[in-house]
Amino acid sequence: MKTHVKALVVGGGAVGTAIAYHLARAGWDDVMLLERDELTSGSTWHAAGLLPYFNMSYATTHIHDYSIKFYKTLEEETGLNAGFFVVGNLRMAQTQARMDEYMLYAATAETCGVPFEWLTPSQIKERWPLVRTDDLQGAIFHPTDGYINPADVTMAMAKGARQRGVAIERRWQVDSYTWTGSEWQVGVTKMVEKGGNLVPSEERMVITAEHVVTATGNHAQRIAKLLGIKIPAIPVEHQYIVTEPDPALVEWRKTNPQHPVLRDADAKWYVREERGGWILGPYERNAPARFEYGVPDSFRADLFPLDLERIEEEYMSMIHRIPSSETVGLKDDFNGPICYTPDGNPLIGPAPGLRNMWLAEGFSFGITAAGGTGYYLAQLMVEGEAEIDMASLDPKRYGSWMTTEYAARKNEEAYEHVFILHHPDEERPACRPLRTAPAYDRQKAQGAQFGHVNGWERPNYYGPLDAGEDFDHDARSFRRGGWWQYAVEEAKAIREGVGLIDATAFTKHLVKGPGATAFLDWFTCNKLPKVGRINLTYALTEKGTTRTEYTIVRLAEHEYYLVSAGAWTAYDADFLRKAAEDKAGEFGHVEIQDVTTQWGVFAVAGPKSRALLNELVKDAEPETVLSNKRFPWLSCRDIELGMVPVRAIxxxxTGELGWELHHPIEMQNHLWDRLMEAGAKHGLKLVGARAQNWLRQEKSYRAFGNELGRDATPLEADLPRFVDLDKDFHGKQAMVDTGVRSKCCTLLINGPADADPWGREALYLEDGTRVGRLTSGGYSVVFGKSIGMGYVRSDLVVEGQRLKVRMQKRLWDAVVTCDSPYDPRNEMIRKDG
Structure with missing residues (x-):
């Protein structure tokens, strides 16, 4: 067996073999895969093999699309039939809300080029008469997917990998990882069979590898301990049953093709044909997490006892939907571990804090995602970035605050929510509240309805305190939810008066030291601000796309305060620290501190914001402290508000006159109380994140994870004013060489009367040619209509250009508007007083 390789893949399931295959295909000729047992012996062997396209994530949809297309090519390459049955996928809807969900999903499918069809109940019945349709609203049908044999496709990928030079070694378990500074030393032990169990032998060795990929499925917690990191991938029980042959189905198949994979999302199950019978796979309530602290050595290709009572409701609903199944007996049953993550999406990318260690863990739909994961992860490893933005799947979207208990409970919730309506405005309740700023209770008492960002509780909007028992704050919708009217009033308050927003969840880093200035000048693409001033800037990837957005405050000659998106604290910290380490020899020592939890942030904004803050300023000349002369736009000052020392920016x-008040978090309640007291006479309104999201679109302010990401450069985001091409910075040449493939713009939309875009919709020309997609959406209180931001062909980013946006199956009029349609000259934000 080899003792030195360029890349070592740990895990021989569908995901691991796909990664090994694609690394070899991408040109790495020294790849090895290790499996502690036999290939497919983890969750792969008992997977049902379904290949569902349906996913609300743009990145995950691309991954699934690649897999489905790739699997169809394997037999020609390897000679092995992957067992792919292209029967299609029929996703049925019992309610209009479910159809609304499908219409929103279809927007993502359109932007990714995924084919689908709409079917009425009568059309379903005509094609598949065994299916009961009298209580259905309709369905969405994917004709190009279906199901596959998990073992067959894994073996086909393994053969393809071997043909490309990959060494695949079975019965070797990884026991240790040691980073030498340039490569990994991986301690492995030969596993042998003893009494039906796998046990370590005396045969041990060390493999050195430049890169390591872990794709260990149920064993992720063991890997996390070996690496000294946290991986929120914990299995949950998933059971499915196989029936005896159904005579009605057997008769149907004599002259007809297979049924598509059937999904009754409202009943929380999938069904497909299996040897004349049916496979029922439910996603029921109360399925428990397993192996929170590791898989027992005795557990191999094993299963758990079936719990039929837990799935009784789903079983009865299958009989309702397929009446001929009522008299059919049960033939077989499976209850095995399927790995989940708190948001249901896998963890794909660099491991936090480690070099050349890559994670591919937490796959709840591992067969569907395996091929695409191999393809895009290979791009990340070989080329430095993937062609799609993989940030939403990055393992560092969960910080060090995450615990095993949190992951287990949230994973159970994610499993239960597979078929729960995926509202864009949903806020799942498990493990909340957990991370709360001091003012949380005060905000709750004022009617705050919270969302959560990176574990932080953050007000989404403030509902009425006297709504009564009939008002449902949890009412969600794919159209304008119950919260919409309150967000409208909050947005108007910012534009017309004054509002207070809690932005404590912002990520905050202190960067200082003799090398700080030179490092940040190279690390970011804009000019560094002068002392006491701020700049908006971007850190780029190796490919010249946007890795992170920062507001940089220069506190001293070599001391900087960096503010970035609250959802990405660990993601930003890891990139910042690794970049500084890489350049330490060139720029000198740089000290980086994550001070996120030390500083609270309140944003006070609106035409009356200066008047409100003047009530609290403590200064010899309080009336001039906030004037343009002493405190100009885009500057930072240390001021005192009441007894609180505030770093005011x-x-x-929101694009309105205003200040961010960064304050010691332990003084937050005192500051909150003083702001509320002073604001009473100025009509201060509490404002949540949803209104803020609308307001920033009126100013064309890009958001990281929406308009800004690793699939577009700052120039494609149409932000040349924040790029200093006269200096050298990381990713500059790649950004210039990329050019402008498409460009970001803002659109005003004449949409339906009861809905706004969510930022996932496709954009078209008048003739029906698809030319782009929205990345943000909402409502504009200034223009009284829907608003959105997105990317289109660069030649179309011309004010007045007419486009169409797809919402609820229809095309609606949209017009490209000028950058910052509200106050394009920034007169309000610069207002003196």
Missing amino acids: RVAY
Whole structure:
């Protein structure tokens, strides 16, 4: 067996073999895969093999699309039939809300080029008469997917990998990882069979590898301990049953093709044909997490006892939907571990804090995602970035605050929610509240309805305190939810008066030291601000796309305060620290501190914000402290508000006159109380994140994870004013060489009367040619209509250009507007007083 390789893949399931295959295909000729047992012996062997396209994630949809297309090519390459049955996938809807969900999903499918059809109940019945349709609203049908034999496709990928030079070694278990500074030393032990169990032998060795990929499925917690990191991938029980042959189905198949994979999302199950019978796979309530602290050595290709009572409701609903199944007996049953993550999406990318260690863990739909994961992860490893933005799947979207208990409970919730309506405005309740700022209780008492960002509780909007028992704050919708009217009033308050937003969840880093200035000048693409001033800037990837957005405050000659998106604290910290380490020899020592939890942030914005804050300023000349002369736009000052020392920054994400008040978090309640007291006579309104999201679109302010990401450069985001091409910075040449493939713009939309875009919709020309997609959406209180931001062909980013946006199956009029349609000259934000 080899003792030195370029890349070592740990895990021989569908995901691991796909990664090994694609690394070899991408040109790495020294790849080895290790499996502690036999290939497919983890969750792969008992997977049902379904290949569902349906996913609300743009990145995951691309991954699934690649897999489905790739699997169809394997037999020609390897000579092995992957067992792919292209029967299609029929996803049925019992309610209009479910159809609304499908219409929103279809927007993502359109932007990714995924084919689908709409079917009425009568059309379903005509094609598949065994299916009961009298209580259905309709369905969405994917004709190009279906199901596959998990073992067959894994073996086909393994053969393809071997043909490309990959060494696949079975019965070797990884026991240790040691980073030498340039490569990994991986301690492995030969596993042998003893009494039906796998046990370590005396045969041990060390393999050195430049890169390691872990794709260990149920064993992720063991890997996390070996690496000293946290991986929120924990299995949950998933059971499915196989029936005896159904005579009605057997008769149907004599002259007809297979049924598509059937999904009754409202009943929480999938069904497909299996040897004349049916496979029922439910996603029921109360399925428990397993192996929270590791898989027992005795557990191999094993299963758990079936719990039929837990799935009784789903079983009865299958009989309702397929009446001929009522008299059919049960033939077989499976209850095995399927790995989940708190949001249901896998963890794909660099491991936090480690070099050349890559994670591919937490796959709840591993067969569907395996091929695409191999393809895009290979791009990340070989080329430095993938052609799609993989940030939403990055393992560092969960910080060090995450615990095993949190992951287990959230994973159970994610499993239960597979077929729960995926509202864009949903806020799942498990493990909340957990991370709360001091003012949480005060906000709750004022009617705050919270969302959560990176574990932080953050007000989404403030509902009425006297709504009564009939008002449902949890009412969600694919159209304008119950919260919409309150967000409208909050947005108007910012534009017309004054509002207070809690932005404590912002990520905050202190960067200082003799090398700080030179490092940040190379690390970011804009000019560094002068002392006491701020700049908006971007850190780029090796490919010249946007890796992170920062507001940089220069506190001293070599001391900087960096503010970035609250959802990406660990993601930003890891990139920042690794970049500084890489350049330490060139720029000198740089000290980086994550101070996120030390500073609270309140944003006060609106035409009356200066008048409100003047009530609290403590200064010899309090009436001039906030004037343009002493405190100009885009500057930072240390001021005192009441008894609170505040690092005030004159900037507002709403695009209105305003300040961010960064304060010691232990003084937050005192500051909150003083702001509320002073604001009473100025009509202060509490404002949540949803209104803020609308307001920033009126100013064309890009958001990281929406308009800004690793699939577009700052120039494609149409932000040349924040790029200093006269200096050298990381990713500059790649950004210039990329050019402008498409460009970001803002659109005003004449949409339906009861709905706004969510930022997933496809954009078209008048003739029906698809030319782009929205990345953000909402409502504009200034223009009284829907608003959105997105990417289209660069030649179309011309004010007045007419486009169409797809919402609820229809095309609606949209017009490209000028950058910052509200106050394009920034007169309000610069207002003096």
